[in-house]
Amino acid sequence: MEVQMENNSGFAASCRQRLCSALDWLRCTAVGFAGKLARIARDDPRRVAHSLKVGLALTLVSVLYYVTPLFRGFGVSTLWAVLTVVVVMEYTVGGTLSKGLNRAFATLVAGFIAVVAHLVANSCGEKGEPIVLSVFVFLLASAATFSRFIPEVKARYDYGVTIFILTFSLVAVSSYRVEELIRLAHQRFSTIVIGVFICLCTTIFIFPVWAGEDLHKLAAGNLDKLAEFLEGIESECFGENATGESLESKAFLHVYKSVLNSKATEDSLCNFAKWEPGHGKFSFRHPWSQYQKLGTLCRQCASSMEALASYVITLTKSQYPEANPELCLKVRTACGEMSLHSAKALRELSSAIRTMTIPSPTNNHMSAAIKAAKGLRNELSEDADLMQVMHVAVIASLLSELVTKIKKITESVDNLAQLACFKNPEKTQKDVAIDIKS
Amino acid sequence: MEVQMENNSGFAASCRQRLCSALDWLRCTAVGFAGKLARIARDDPRRVAHSLKVGLALTLVSVLYYVTPLFRGFGVSTLWAVLTVVVVMEYTVGGTLSKGLNRAFATLVAGFIAVVAHLVANSCGEKGEPIVLSVFVFLLASAATFSRFIPEVKARYDYGVTIFILTFSLVAVSSYRVEELIRLAHQRFSTIVIGVFICLCTTIFIFPVWAGEDLHKLAAGNLDKLAEFLEGIESECFGENATGESLESKAFLHVYKSVLNSKATEDSLCNFAKWEPGHGKFSFRHPWSQYQKLGTLCRQCASSMEALASYVITLTKSQYPEANPELCLKVRTACGEMSLHSAKALRELSSAIRTMTIPSPTNNHMSAAIKAAKGLRNELSEDADLMQVMHVAVIASLLSELVTKIKKITESVDNLAQLACFKNPEKTQKDVAIDIKS
Numbered sequence: 001m002e003v004q005m006e007n008n009s010g011f012a013a014s015c016r017q018r019l020c021s022a023l024d025w026l027r028c029t030a031v032g033f034a035g036k037l038a039r040i041a042r043d044d045p046r047r048v049a050h051s052l053k054v055g056l057a058l059t060l061v062s063v064l065y066y067v068t069p070l071f072r073g074f075g076v077s078t079l080w081a082v083l084t085v086v087v088v089m090e091y092t093v094g095g096t097l098s099k100g101l102n103r104a105f106a107t108l109v110a111g112f113i114a115v116v117a118h119l120v121a122n123s124c125g126e127k128g129e130p131i132v133l134s135v136f137v138f139l140l141a142s143a144a145t146f147s148r149f150i151p152e153v154k155a156r157y158d159y160g161v162t163i164f165i166l167t168f169s170l171v172a173v174s175s176y177r178v179e180e181l182i183r184l185a186h187q188r189f190s191t192i193v194i195g196v197f198i199c200l201c202t203t204i205f206i207f208p209v210w211a212g213e214d215l216h217k218l219a220a221g222n223l224d225k226l227a228e229f230l231e232g233i234e235s236e237c238f239g240e241n242a243t244g245e246s247l248e249s250k251a252f253l254h255v256y257k258s259v260l261n262s263k264a265t266e267d268s269l270c271n272f273a274k275w276e277p278g279h280g281k282f283s284f285r286h287p288w289s290q291y292q293k294l295g296t297l298c299r300q301c302a303s304s305m306e307a308l309a310s311y312v313i314t315l316t317k318s319q320y321p322e323a324n325p326e327l328c329l330k331v332r333t334a335c336g337e338m339s340l341h342s343a344k345a346l347r348e349l350s351s352a353i354r355t356m357t358i359p360s361p362t363n364n365h366m367s368a369a370i371k372a373a374k375g376l377r378n379e380l381s382e383d384a385d386l387m388q389v390m391h392v393a394v395i396a397s398l399l400s401e402l403v404t405k406i407k408k409i410t411e412s413v414d415n416l417a418q419l420a421c422f423k424n425p426e427k428t429q430k431d432v433a434i435d436i437k438s
Numbered sequence: 439m440e441v442q443m444e445n446n447s448g449f450a451a452s453c454r455q456r457l458c459s460a461l462d463w464l465r466c467t468a469v470g471f472a473g474k475l476a477r478i479a480r481d482d483p484r485r486v487a488h489s490l491k492v493g494l495a496l497t498l499v500s501v502l503y504y505v506t507p508l509f510r511g512f513g514v515s516t517l518w519a520v521l522t523v524v525v526v527m528e529y530t531v532g533g534t535l536s537k538g539l540n541r542a543f544a545t546l547v548a549g550f551i552a553v554v555a556h557l558v559a560n561s562c563g564e565k566g567e568p569i570v571l572s573v574f575v576f577l578l579a580s581a582a583t584f585s586r587f588i589p590e591v592k593a594r595y596d597y598g599v600t601i602f603i604l605t606f607s608l609v610a611v612s613s614y615r616v617e618e619l620i621r622l623a624h625q626r627f628s629t630i631v632i633g634v635f636i637c638l639c640t641t642i643f644i645f646p647v648w649a650g651e652d653l654h655k656l657a658a659g660n661l662d663k664l665a666e667f668l669e670g671i672e673s674e675c676f677g678e679n680a681t682g683e684s685l686e687s688k689a690f691l692h693v694y695k696s697v698l699n700s701k702a703t704e705d706s707l708c709n710f711a712k713w714e715p716g717h718g719k720f721s722f723r724h725p726w727s728q729y730q731k732l733g734t735l736c737r738q739c740a741s742s743m744e745a746l747a748s749y750v751i752t753l754t755k756s757q758y759p760e761a762n763p764e765l766c767l768k769v770r771t772a773c774g775e776m777s778l779h780s781a782k783a784l785r786e787l788s789s790a791i792r793t794m795t796i797p798s799p800t801n802n803h804m805s806a807a808i809k810a811a812k813g814l815r816n817e818l819s820e821d822a823d824l825m826q827v828m829h830v831a832v833i834a835s836l837l838s839e840l841v842t843k844i845k846k847i848t849e850s851v852d853n854l855a856q857l858a859c860f861k862n863p864e865k866t867q868k869d870v871a872i873d874i875k876s
Binding site for chain 2: 054138300305406421
């Protein structure tokens, strides 16, 4: 009896303990999640504004439905305005404009073609009508879908083509049963225009987020990141205060990585920026694609920095050579100058972009950096032998660096083979032979 | 009179000429466009199949509407099936599955919450109902929109959240005027499920395009491209038949570029592949994210190749040093071995991925490449002075390469400043001073 009670109280205690730990886990998860949300909001408060804007636009459009006189005008088509708002509202003005214009224009064109298709099908008699309509839908949907594989269409009009197929199918198919097709198409188009209009008003007039401005800031920010890397290199490796301690953990050695991955963001911002009207310091015909070219160059620069970073880390480990102090001092000074002046040139460019002023044509820092590079080359070319050995040495070093990277690839493939249970090639050849022998 | 006639005939001739040239231009454009379409189709015939599949699915779903007994069951809601097919059909099975499941599940959840919201609002009296509904729509739409900024939600459930907002708003708003809300919601959900079902059947059973398979092939293809670069380097620079002519135009020197830009494709394929059921050689729980890790390593390798490429081009221009032939031969041989064996190791890995067999644990080529790299390092470390000078030399070379790249960035920003009409900073400081003086 006592044992039973003890068991019972033990069981109750363990239950309570489990419940407590489960509650604790729940509390921790909730707190963690709330912290994450707060961080997302703090990183860019415009996100909160955007969320509220979507809520506002939807509430505004639903008023159309609640107010009886407005509802009588549009009928059930009002729901298309709601649908439009949900689908068209994007984070940036350019995104909303691109989707909204694509939607309105595609609906207009597709509706027109669908009405023509309906008239043609109608003249084919009662039995022929659904067949002719089906053929039309099949052909147009296939052709339009194929057009989405054209890169230019994909980049700017992908959404428009979807809406084209959608509207054409909806109108063509429903024309079989609906009497007042023109009135229906007209109603639907006006509600879509109202939806787009509400979206545009909310995105443009309430805390607008311009894709063009974001793209402009991204370009300046990327230049700053490249400069930060060079400044770090200068002060930690070649400067007078260079400590010589391991650099592996330093933040500046990883700053170029986000530049390397900026292509996707840049492309989508550039695409949206092209739809935006003039705003702030930017005119409608601002050369947005120039930012993409600049971005490509920045990414090339960042990938050179990646190659450089792996050398710089090992540089401080092995320290400077002592055998040829004179040459080493020269090289070290030249390196310091190159990185310092390049960094300053980049900072000047980024501030020129930020303030939208012409960068000084005689960019002194740029010429100083080039001069340092040339000086070093001249210095070395006096010793022609050394110069040429160095060139081959660089290639050999880069190649042996590549070998290390390929070794990592090998490990990664091995890992994949293990996780994905790749089959064993031995079993089919050697092992079978051994099996037979034994 | 004669002059007039001559003028007239001259005018007619010029008109005819213009018409001819316009027609010619039109013909050329049409032929060019047709050629472009043919190329897109030839590059990947699955695109044509996909286009026809979309047409087929739409035709199938429109039958629901034409056939009277079926139409009676669903009524106007049939149009939702058409809408679903247009929006859900994607190129890959994974894409269609991801969108279809997101759509069906989000509709179910949102419909349920909307009915509850309707019941709450209904109990607030006739005047309170639209206000309570508006508040609900505002709150849920804002919260759901904000959730799209959470990276995990954005990656996998972005479309589901859109549909959640859409369905919730549509059902909640229309609940104000529609009597048989439950019946309507039920009808709409069933038509959406039918639409998703038709989409899935067409994408899975007719020439399916599996995102997982494409991702798998992309990984193997990227390894092959890296190998091609190294093979080119080996034969053109270090091999016995190295010609020493300029390499700038060689194709193999640019092959790594497509690897550098493969991240976006890889990420979207990986995301879709995770939705796919087991197919062919891939099980449902295939380690898809491992391909992303492999891809990151391949891109790092490609960016080292970019750094190497610029050296290799200038290498053949300046030829090999003649001053220290013994060392140069050693370095050259070691470089040849490193690139040859690395290339073979990569080919072995790519074929292991293609055939899904475990790569041999003692990858001979990999160890040969590592051995060559080590051998070179040992050889050089005998001459400690040279070894250390070389290390610094590599850094100096890379930095001076960086300076050249930053110069290009400067030119690009100058170009931007000119195209975007940046303002002149001089005018505000120096020039004004000069103006005053003069």
